[in-house]
């Protein structure tokens with residue numbers, strides 16, 4: 001029995017069909033990220049869970065209770081917004097205490113809870129400040145404490161880090177994850193930053209055009225993308241267009257080279273297929289452990305420090321590959337001829 | 353050269369505005385022949401009608417401000433939150449009192465609510481006071497609405513509302529604990545403007561025959577020489593005091609300092 005269930009959620013704004021047949025089961029204590037491009041409906045789904053938008057159809061169930069028709073202030077769901085959502089007229093402590101006051105929690109208990117929350121977010125001494133006296137990162141921490149103080153059933157975060165600068169973003173996301181695991185609170189996190197989603201989620205929902213394209217662990221979504229969209233959106237990919245020669249054993253022709261995937265492909269013989277390879281799955285030079293070898297020409301070399309990103313022309317397309325820097329091997333010169341190799345198992349067959 | 357010109361214009365402006373005031377103040381001090389004195393003020397302050405009408409108007413001003421705030425803050429909030437497309441229309445409505453003369457409004461009241469009408473408000477002192485308060489609120493509406501609406505513009509009404517809702521707050525809590533405190537400075541400036549308007553208002557109070565400060569000033573002005581300028585100086589002091597209080601309110605609101 002899952003903790004939070006979204007059943008066939010649909011949402012239209014006038015003629016604009018924004019969310020289409022969205023289904024999701026979330027377990028208690030799970031951290032789920034919604035990942036997708038701008039305008040794909042992430043915020044809209046989140047707002048329906050929070051109660052700020054009424055679904056056009058479908059239902060939302062929390063702990064077995066259908067909350068679809070419940071008003072936002074009766075759902076006991078914590079929400080953290082993109083930015084600027086602290087109450088400017090209240091101090092940090094009063095902000096954190098707001099939800100408790102509304103609930104009618106007694107003074108002493110409230111103060112204790114506020115102190116506990118401020119300690120949790122690492123700002124125990126800033127209770128008396130006003131929001132404008134805090135940095136962006138501190139404000140978002142306080143927003144997190146405020147959302148968590150009334151012990152909500154679910155925590156919703158809508159791109160809470162996008163207004164912060166890169167360093168703060170990384171440290172705060174790790175902190176959010178640590179607090180979430182600490183409290184074991186069921187969480188939905190919206191982002192369009194794939195690295196963010198991959199690094200802190202239990203599961204990722206990749207959304208595209210109002211549909212949940214794929215739901216899976218970061219490992220699954222990255223390594224076994226179920227659609228071309230997911231494969232492209234999560235991480236970088238090298239795409240190869242080929243022709244299916246033997247469906248039963250999965251032999252694909254890329255130019256002159258035959259790639260044996262070693263698994264059956266459910267497509268007719270002669271069908272055009274797209275194969276994908278992650279940059280880290282491509283090896284520069286021949287390698288006996290990798291079955292597929294393609295002739296290649298070095299087009300670009302980007303020295304990034306620990307990693308060297310090389311772009312080569314191979315099989316009629318551009319291929320990016322990453323190699324680790326080694327002090328004893330300088331990168332190959334641009335324009336030189338070489339070979340690249342990859343394991344057949346690393347090829348991802350994209351659904352059309 | 354430019355600087356010199358600017359200062360000249362500024363001083364000319366000061367002269368233009370201040371001379372009549374200085375002249376009036378000076379005149380109000382000359383009740384006693386041959387020397388300056390505060391006799392005119394003493395006479396005014398000794399007049400029981402001054403205190404009665406002043407107190408009456410102050411009470412009505414308070415009622416007007418209370419009614420105005422309760423009317424305007426939720427309205428402006430709701431329009432910003434839910435009906436942004438209706439804003440031009442609402443603004444137009446709130447500006448109407450500037451176009452419609454007070455005398456038209458009060459005649460409308462008298463026609464609608466006279467003693468032989470369906471709701472004889474003018475039949476009792478309390479009813480008439482309520483009517484007068486409504487009238488004052490109408491006169492102050494353009495200033496009040498504009499002040500509050502401008503105040504609401506400085507906060508993200510939608511996000512703050514949703515943040516409060518997700519924490520369990522209902523509409524009353526949101527308005528009282530989040531929205532009102534955040535537009536308090538705007539509300540106060542609207543309130544002091546309302547106070548200034550109500551204290552000087554003549555037409556409505558006179559036609560509804562209520563013992564307000566405006567008609568009293570008019571009565572004195574028509575019959576005396578030295579007391580009217582003294583009253584005018586008092587009225588000016590009151591207005592300026594209000595403006596000073598507005599400034600003070602802005603200064604005292606701690607969380608407003610960031611915006612200043």
Ligand SMILES: Nc1ncnc2c1ncn2[C@@H]1O[C@H](COP(=O)(O)OP(=O)(O)OP(=O)(O)O)[C@@H](O)[C@H]1O
Nearest residue numbers: 013016018036037038039040041042043044045192
């Ligand atoms: N209140 C609304 N009225 C009309 N259309 C809306 C409304 N809210 C959202 N939309 C539309 O719904 C679509 C999805 O919006 P949504 O905000 O859910 O996207 P998102 O995935 O959160 O994007 P982003 O990453 O930019 O925040 C967009 O095309 C948007 O224009």
Ligand SMILES: [Mg+2]
Nearest residue numbers: 042043044158
């Ligand atoms: Mg969004």
